[in-house]
Amino acid sequence: MKRRSKRYKELKEKIENKAYPIDEALKLTKENSNTKFDASVEVHVNLGIDSGKGDQQVRGTLTFPHPIGKKIRIACFVGEAKEKEVKEAGADLVGGESLIAEIKKTEKTDFDVAVAESSMMRNLAQLGKILGTKGLMPNPKNETVSDNPAKIVKELKSGKISFKADPSGVLHQMIGKVSLDDKKLKENFEALMEAFRKAKPEKLKGEYIKSITICSTMGPGIKVKK
Numbered sequence: 288m289k290r291r292s293k294r295y296k297e298l299k300e301k302i303e304n305k306a307y308p309i310d311e312a313l314k315l316t317k318e319n320s321n322t323k324f325d326a327s328v329e330v331h332v333n334l335g336i337d338s339g340k341g342d343q344q345v346r347g348t349l350t351f352p353h354p355i356g357k358k359i360r361i362a363c364f365v366g367e368a369k370e371k372e373v374k375e376a377g378a379d380l381v382g383g384e385s386l387i388a389e390i391k392k393t394e395k396t397d398f399d400v401a402v403a404e405s406s407m408m409r410n411l412a413q414l415g416k417i418l419g420t421k422g423l424m425p426n427p428k429n430e431t432v433s434d435n436p437a438k439i440v441k442e443l444k445s446g447k448i449s450f451k452a453d454p455s456g457v458l459h460q461m462i463g464k465v466s467l468d469d470k471k472l473k474e475n476f477e478a479l480m481e482a483f484r485k486a487k488p489e490k491l492k493g494e495y496i497k498s499i500t501i502c503s504t505m506g507p508g509i510k511v512k513k
Contacts, residue, residue, distance in 0.1 A: 306510040309476055312501050313469050320503035325356070326465045327504045328472060330511075332458040332483060335494040342490050345458065346451040348430050349482040353471040354446050356464040361443055362386070362398040364407045364425070365436055373402075376440040383407060390414055396423055400449075402431045402439050422451075450482070458483060465503055476501075 302315060313328070320326045336343040363378035370381050380386065380398055387410055390396065394417050401418060403411055403425035411418070411425065418424040425431040429449040433439050452458050462475040480499075487495050499511040 302507055302509055304510075306499075306512045308512055309473055309501075310469070312509045312511045313472050313476075315509050316501055316503050316506060317465050317469075319506045319509075320465045322503075322505055324504075326506065327357075327461045328463050328465060328467070329459065329461050329502055329504070330476060330479060331500045331502070331508070332480075332496060333498045333500075334452055334456045334458065335497045336452065336456045336488065336491060338452055338454050338456045343488045344452070345483070345486050345488065346428065346449070347482055347486040348447060348449050349478060350442060350445065350447040351462070351475045352478055353463065353467065353475055355448075355461055355475065356467065357461060359399040359443060360397065361440055362396075362401045362423075363436055363440060364401065364403040364411060366404060366406060369404060369436060372437040373440055376437040377444040378402070378436075378440045384410065387411065387414060390417060396421055398423070400431065400443055401425050402433070402436050402443070404436050405432055405434050408432060450486075 301319065307315065316328055334345060336345060338344070360379045361377065362380040363373040364383060364386060365373055365381065366383050370383075374381050382389075391414060396417065401423045408425065415424065429451075431439060431449070448460065450458055450460055460479055462479055463472045467475075483496070496513055499513060500508040501511050502508045
């Protein structure tokens, strides 16, 4: 079992064992964040799904109303004709066959998201084991494959995110930094929950959202009213 620091235990004692309205939960989250850096505010949603069933997968995309303060590094797999426009859109790593060959040789994936031009997907298949195991393989389902990759890169750089429930049926997502004002954090939280609810599997029976917890980096979890 993970041992908690004295500081963490002291902060935890300030929180009651109940679900708070989101305004109070955000206030407590900020009050209980005393790290020396600008901590992230994270939301963790426990879902009543069986993630082992194909018809109960929960995934989607979302563009937050306010920047969440997370910088992402994007690799873009495109033909030579589109290299310039994706670079101008903000892609950090750009290339086609040569980039694929380099990653295949080194297995180095120093990027957070991979975007691909549709015509490149056949060639990317050879990186399946490298990118797939790290969740980096471009996929039409999370809108990272397109005939207009520059548009996708711009959206991602503007704060568009993809979400997917983990194997235990929990969704994890950062909604901003502690320094972001409460109103904007709340609006990001509400946008996230709306996206989660829209992603509810059609065939799911029973309770969908079982619990919601919010916390700052290294801070204690605070239950939020559903």
